Amino acid sequence: MCKRFALDLDWDAIAAQFSVAEEDVRGDVLPRPSYNIAPTQNIAVIAQGKDGHRHLTGAYWSLIPSWSPGKTLPYPTYNARVESAHVKSTFAESTRSRRTIIPASGYYEWRGRRPFYFSPEMESTALAMAGLYSWRRPSAASLWQxxxxxxxxxxxxxxxxxxxxxxxxxxxxxxxxxxxxxxxxARLLAPMRKAGAELSARLHFHEVAPPEGDGPSLIRPINREEPMRLF
Known part of the structure; x- marks a missing residue:
């Protein structure tokens, strides 16, 4: 699963990396730099609109399908399994035609209680995490989210x-x-899974302290070398 990641990126560079035109970057709703992004917070997404343009904008991290009467579902939706997203009612419509790329500086995974930080080979390149998106409108008087x-x-x-x-x-x-x-x-999931695995195999990773608070110190490697014993 992925329930924490870091996002400290230059939006102009991200727009260039993913071929997003300057006028299609919504800087006013993009998230601030953070090394401890959690579900329900604001994240960045790249998606292609009906106008055929790619857009870089902000989104709520936890997919809420358009048919949901409320913002809270009885199960977590910050992740979706590639094996079943195309058949699950929550994610099927988005898998079909509402797919996105979620850029990140890196992400955390846990081995038991020990967190590890994963990042790309080149620090100047963002990770391109595959995502799905959906629009919801809480009420007729509300804006679409x-x-x-x-x-x-x-x-x-x-x-x-x-x-x-x-x-x-x-x-x-x-x-x-x-x-x-x-x-x-649905027909992209299998080839994406194979090609994406090759990218993941080349990621750098190291153990870090449990992410509390925020800032670059959260991704600092832990040195677990035992001190030298002289006697």
């Missing part, structure tokens, strides 16, 4: 030594297909 979830898949290689699940990553070569709402996402 964008909500999103992160897709997860079985962990492989290094990540599997920490946890049995990991975020599904979007390879650069599949970005266009993944964001294209005219393509049924």
């Amino acid at each position: 964008l909500t999103a979830t992160i897709l997860t898949c079985p962990a492989v290689d290094g990540p599997a030594t920490v946890h049995d699940r990991m975020p599904l990553l979007v390879p650069a070569g599949m970005t266009s297909e993944w964001l294209d709402p005219s393509i049924d996402g």
Whole structure:
């Protein structure tokens, strides 16, 4: 699963990385830098609109389907399993045509009570986590709210030594297909899972202290080397 991640990115660089035009960046609703983002907080998403443009904007982290009468569901929706998202009523419509990329500096996973931080090979490149989105409108007088979830898949290689699940990553070569709402996402899940696993296998990771508060110190490696014994 992924229930904590870090987001300290240059939005201009993110827009360039994912081919988002300057006029399609909603800087007023994008999240502030944080090293301890949790479900229900504001995150950044990249999605393709009906106008054919890619948009970089903010979203509520926990997908609320349009048919839900309220903002709270009886089960968590900050993650969705890639194996079943296309058949689950909460996520099926979004899998079909409302897919997004959720950029991150890195993410945390836990081995028991010990957290580990995962980050890309190149610090200047954001992780592209696969996500789904949905719009909800609390009432006729309310504005539409964008909500999103992160897709997860079985962990492989290094990540599997920490946890049995990991975020599904979007390879650069599949970005266009993944964001294209005219393509049924159900047929993309298997190839995405295979290609994304190759990216995850190359991630750097290290143990960190339990994330409390905020700031860059949260991703500082823990040194577990035992002190030298002289006698």
